Amino acid sequence: MNTKLFLLLAAMLIFASPIFAQTPISGADEIGKWVAITSGFSMAIASGLCGLAQAKAVASSAEAMARNPGASAAIRFALLLGLILIESLALYTFAIIIVKVKVGG
Amino acid sequence: MPEHEPWLTALFNDHLAGVANAVLALFGQKTVERPWSTALATEILVVAIIVLFFAFLRSRLSMDRPGKLQQSVEVIYEFLYTQSEEQVGHAGPQHLVLFGTLFIFILCCNLIGIIPAFESPTMSPEVPLGCALVTLGYYNFMGVREHGVGKYLAHFAGPIWWMAPLMIPIEIVSHLARPLSLTVRLFANMYAGEQVTLAFLGVTYLVAPAIFMGLHVFVSFLQAYIFALMAMMYVNGAVAHDH
Numbered sequence: 001m002n003t004k005l006f007l008l009l010a011a012m013l014i015f016a017s018p019i020f021a022q023t024p025i026s027g028a029d030e031i032g033k034w035v036a037i038t039s040g041f042s043m044a045i046a047s048g049l050c051g052l053a054q055a056k057a058v059a060s061s062a063e064a065m066a067r068n069p070g071a072s073a074a075i076r077f078a079l080l081l082g083l084i085l086i087e088s089l090a091l092y093t094f095a096i097i098i099v100k101v102k103v104g105g
Numbered sequence: 106m107p108e109h110e111p112w113l114t115a116l117f118n119d120h121l122a123g124v125a126n127a128v129l130a131l132f133g134q135k136t137v138e139r140p141w142s143t144a145l146a147t148e149i150l151v152v153a154i155i156v157l158f159f160a161f162l163r164s165r166l167s168m169d170r171p172g173k174l175q176q177s178v179e180v181i182y183e184f185l186y187t188q189s190e191e192q193v194g195h196a197g198p199q200h201l202v203l204f205g206t207l208f209i210f211i212l213c214c215n216l217i218g219i220i221p222a223f224e225s226p227t228m229s230p231e232v233p234l235g236c237a238l239v240t241l242g243y244y245n246f247m248g249v250r251e252h253g254v255g256k257y258l259a260h261f262a263g264p265i266w267w268m269a270p271l272m273i274p275i276e277i278v279s280h281l282a283r284p285l286s287l288t289v290r291l292f293a294n295m296y297a298g299e300q301v302t303l304a305f306l307g308v309t310y311l312v313a314p315a316i317f318m319g320l321h322v323f324v325s326f327l328q329a330y331i332f333a334l335m336a337m338m339y340v341n342g343a344v345a346h347d348h
Contacts, residue, residue, distance in 0.1 A: 091293035
């Protein structure tokens with residue numbers, strides 16, 4: 001199964017090779033095209049990892065609240081604080097994208 | 106083509122351009138044709154609304170028979186009071202001036218963007234930067250006032266004295282990262298909220314944008330609370346006495 005997936009991935013990458021024949025564009029427009037591609041990937045990676053981290057935080061806090069309902073207030077406070085701080089990490093990536101999009105044009 | 110100005114900014118620019126240009130000239134900057142920015146005009150409106158609201162509240166305050174407005178505002182006050190006591194300690198409520206101002210100002214700035222004709226001042230990076238720099242100055246000033254200049258700077262060296270050459274740059278960078286993170290967190294949340302609503306408005310028109318605006322209201326409350334909470338934690342770090 002893993003071999004098949006690997007071969008499929010390799011075939012897809014090899015079939016993409018004609019893109020290297022494209023004539024390069026010069027000037028600021030090229031930077032703009034790079035920004036468009038990389039900003040999509042970087043935001044996706046940042047949001048995905050942020051989602052994973054927040055999921056872990058929510059899961060452990062829900063379990064803790066179930067074990068110890070008396071401490072719900074403190075756990076909820078820690079949960080909210082953690083979620084906001086993790087969220088802000090994904091938003092730093094977004095801020096960089098905004099800066100680069102404004103500069104790159 | 107100049108982008109379309111909101112009506113409030115156009116109002117300021119049409120009638121008060123001279124005032125803004127005089128201030129710019131006072132500081133040696135070039136005068137511009139339409140000097141008022143949207144963020145500044147909306148900020149002034151927000152401050153005017155808050156001041157009028159609290160002036161109206163002041164006239165309604167009563168010890169024996171508190172009305173509904175007084176009781177609702179007391180809920181907010183109690184919330185901020187208990188949070189500052191919990192975070193900073195017994196002398197926490199002294200600093201309620203900063204925390205309350207930050208919370209209410211940022212909350213109103215965030216929420217005014219929900220009204221269709223207005224744009225949140227916190228959507229421009231200058232406004233959260235201003236709030237973050239005020240917080241930075243305030244907690245350092247409070248730390249110096251509490252401990253004295255020498256002892257406060259000695260805190261930067263960390264607990265073990267021979268690790269100071271390593272600790273001092275790390276501490277300085279982390280202290281400088283605090284206003285950066287406060288600014289970017291607030292600005293990016295508000296900007297992203299508006300952009301997401303706009304994106305969905307371009308696609309469909311009633312339900313999906315409304316859901317995202319509702320989320321934006323929730324995020325506005327949360328971001329205002331987190332800004333005030335971070336300020337409390339930084340003041341706690343500066344003012345606390347280690348036993």
